[in-house]
Amino acid sequence: xxxxxxxxxxxxxxxxxxxxxxxxxxxxxxxxxxxxxxxxxxxxxxxxxxxxxxxxxxxxxxxxxxxxxxxxxxxxxxxxxxxxxxxxxxxxxxxxxxxxxxxxxxxxxxxxxxxxxxxxxxxxxxxxxxxxxxxxxxxxxxxxxxxxxxxxxxxxxxxxxxxxxxxxxxxxxxxxxxxxxxxxxxxxxxxxxxxxxxxxxxxxxxxxxxxxxxxxxxxxxxxxxxxxx
Amino acid sequence: xxxxxxxxxxxxxxxxxxxxxxxxxxxxxxxxxxxxxxxxxxxxxxxxxxxxxxxxxxxxxxxxxxxxxxxxxxxxxxxxxxxxxxxxxxxxxxxxxxxxxxxxxxxxxxxxxxxxxxxxxxxxxxxxxxxxxxxxxxxxxxxxx
Amino acid sequence: xxxxxxxxxxxxxxxxxxxxxxxxxxxxxxxxxxxxxxxxxxxxxxxxxxxxxxxxxxxxxxxxxxxxxxxxxxxxxxxxxxxxxxxxxxxxxxxxxxxxxxxxxxxxxxxxxxxxxxxx
Numbered sequence: 383x384x385x386x387x388x389x390x391x392x393x394x395x396x397x398x399x400x401x402x403x404x405x406x407x408x409x410x411x412x413x414x415x416x417x418x419x420x421x422x423x424x425x426x427x428x429x430x431x432x433x434x435x436x437x438x439x440x441x442x443x444x445x446x447x448x449x450x451x452x453x454x455x456x457x458x459x460x461x462x463x464x465x466x467x468x469x470x471x472x473x474x475x476x477x478x479x480x481x482x483x484x485x486x487x488x489x490x491x492x493x494x495x496x497x498x499x500x501x502x503x504x505x506x507x508x509x510x511x512x513x514x515x516x517x518x519x520x521x522x523x524x525x526x527x528x529x530x531x532x533x534x535x536x537x538x539x540x541x542x543x544x545x546x547x548x549x550x551x552x553x554x555x556x557x558x559x560x561x562x563x564x565x566x567x568x569x570x571x572x573x574x575x576x577x578x579x580x581x582x583x584x585x586x587x588x589x590x591x592x593x594x595x596x597x598x599x600x601x602x603x604x605x606x607x608x609x610x611x
Numbered sequence: 612x613x614x615x616x617x618x619x620x621x622x623x624x625x626x627x628x629x630x631x632x633x634x635x636x637x638x639x640x641x642x643x644x645x646x647x648x649x650x651x652x653x654x655x656x657x658x659x660x661x662x663x664x665x666x667x668x669x670x671x672x673x674x675x676x677x678x679x680x681x682x683x684x685x686x687x688x689x690x691x692x693x694x695x696x697x698x699x700x701x702x703x704x705x706x707x708x709x710x711x712x713x714x715x716x717x718x719x720x721x722x723x724x725x726x727x728x729x730x731x732x733x734x735x736x737x738x739x740x741x742x743x744x745x746x747x748x749x750x751x752x753x754x755x756x
Numbered sequence: 757x758x759x760x761x762x763x764x765x766x767x768x769x770x771x772x773x774x775x776x777x778x779x780x781x782x783x784x785x786x787x788x789x790x791x792x793x794x795x796x797x798x799x800x801x802x803x804x805x806x807x808x809x810x811x812x813x814x815x816x817x818x819x820x821x822x823x824x825x826x827x828x829x830x831x832x833x834x835x836x837x838x839x840x841x842x843x844x845x846x847x848x849x850x851x852x853x854x855x856x857x858x859x860x861x862x863x864x865x866x867x868x869x870x871x872x873x874x875x876x
Binding site: 632633635636639643653654656657658660661664665668724726727730731 | 778780781782811812813814815816841842843844846847850851852853
């Protein structure tokens with residue numbers, strides 16, 4: 383097979399170039415196959431050439447090209463190359479998944495900033511829709527922050543949250559309760575009609591929770607409490 | 612033995628025998644270490660250890676002897692810690708009542724034992740047969756962030 | 757003589773109870789008895805239980821603490837639980853625990869402030 387490929391290399395490349403282009407990369411692949419295709423050992427140079435091809439061509443085009451070459455070259459290791467392709471695609475998928483997770487993580491970080499805005503006061507504006515995973519990650523972060531900074535008041539501004547479902551509403555209430563176990567108080571601001579609806583349907587006991595109309599009122603209220611002490 | 616109330620001990624990585632009060636503390640320390648090794652967050656480690664404390668106490672108080680089994684379980688990319696509390700005690704007559712909270716058969720406790728366990732974990736199942744025993748299986752998934 | 761399982765320190769009109777041992781059911785019951793007898797023997801207005809070294813508070817421990825606070829109240833004392841760890845706070849909240857009749861404080865200083873602020 384090696385001699386056959388090397389002898390007719392220019393013919394094959396002409397054919398491939400005509401239909402698919404990218405003559406240089408095809409040349410690399412065919413030479414790698416000629417050199418190492420006979421051995422059973424997985425070889426990096428074949429994988430690298432295939433990676434390059436997959437970057438510039440669609441997968442169905444690559445498969446079609448492999449069919450054509452297999453017809454021309456006797457003993458061409460098409461099956462092995464397909465294995466390589468599956469392997470490469472799988473790696474690519476995993477990488478994508480990792481990226482997606484990182485983005486999700488970053489989103490949680492960005493969407494739930496925790497800011498010490500005044501002596502003893504922490505502000506947490508919630509932005510965007512919450513799911514239970516994000517709500518839990520946020521609760522853990524907030525509690526650690528309060529503990530580390532010994533904050534006495536937490537202003538939870540939910541102006542940026544369009545709606546919450548009952549599960550997330552439950553998590554929020556748990557978070558508020560947990561903050562109170564630490565010895566800090568929570569002031570909620572910016573509750574929209576939908577959220578008010580959900581919270582009441584949840585049967586949330588608002589007796590022990592301070593709610594203010596907006597951030598400004600909440601800040602004035604809390605600062606006033608701190609100055610008084 | 613009943614088919615319903617049984618497990619295969621060999622499928623579990625660790626177990627703790629509960630028949631003294633100090634075993635409750637041993638069980639929760641052990642689970643804490645295991646959850647830590649599996650990479651759970653500090654908050655989740657605390658939740659899981661608290662669950663074991665509740666399950667072990669139920670065994671110690673109401674039955675006197677039983678076992679806590681622990682294993683790691685993988686489902687696709689998800690990692691779970693699975694805990695099993697198993698005893699051959701008198702069983703629970705009204706399971707629904709036992710897990711809705713406010714239920715308590717001896718003095719003390721907020722009646723939150725099992726309902727608290729259910730709230731803290733992602734999976735919860737209980738099988739009980741009067742005169743045969745009780746099997747509680749719970750699991751928690753490791754959060755990706 | 758009452759068995760002593762934890763040190764109890766009297767500061768002004770408060771008792772400070774730092775818990776620095778692993779809590780099992782018997783220990784927490786002993787602590788309850790010890791606190792009540794110290795209240796009886798000392799003229800105090802408040803009890804501060806410091807749980808900053810406690811890694812796990814389960815339903816029975818929290819119930820006993822809440823019970824202790826109610827008993828202390830009957831003897832004319834207010835109870836402050838101080839230094840609950842963040843992860844313990846999250847666990848208690850998710851379990852649905854309500855420790856009633858008790859004040860919460862971040863640290864000892866904060867707890868003393870709270871007790872000083874209660875007007876009889």
